Amino acid sequence: MTTDSLLLAFPNFVESEPIEIEILRELDRALESVSSEPWQNTEETLNEWLSNHEDITDRLREFAPNNKEITKVKAQQPKTGVANVFEELSEAVKQKLKEIEKGK
Numbered sequence: 731m732t733t734d735s736l737l738l739a740f741p742n743f744v745e746s747e748p749i750e751i752e753i754l755r756e757l758d759r760a761l762e763s764v765s766s767e768p769w770q771n772t773e774e775t776l777n778e779w780l781s782n783h784e785d786i787t788d789r790l791r792e793f794a795p796n797n798k799e800i801t802k803v804k805a806q807q808p809k810t811g812v813a814n815v816f817e818e819l820s821e822a823v824k825q826k827l828k829e830i831e832k833g834k
Contacts, residue, residue: 737776739794741818744826751830758823772816
């Protein structure tokens with residue numbers, strides 16, 4: 731289970747904030763690389779990815795306190811698992827990529 735508010739907010743951030751397509755593709759590749767890994771590796775990979783993208787991390791820090799889903803997720807303890815965050819984030823990235831590519 732993760733209590734990292736940045737990771738918990740990450741799926742909603744991806745869905746609602748503008749992100750460059752190359753950054754989304756890179757995130758998608760990172761997520762795919764750990765899709766069958768234990769949750770500890772997934773969390774470590776996401777944290778490492780964020781540390782390598784300070785601009786996204788800074789925007790995510792600004793977004794996280796305003797993210798209403800965080801309190802909803804925390805209220806439902808089982809939903810805070812890294813696997814669930816990973817699944818939601820993967821879905822959000824793929825959807826956002828489709829939307830961007832469709833709009834070109």
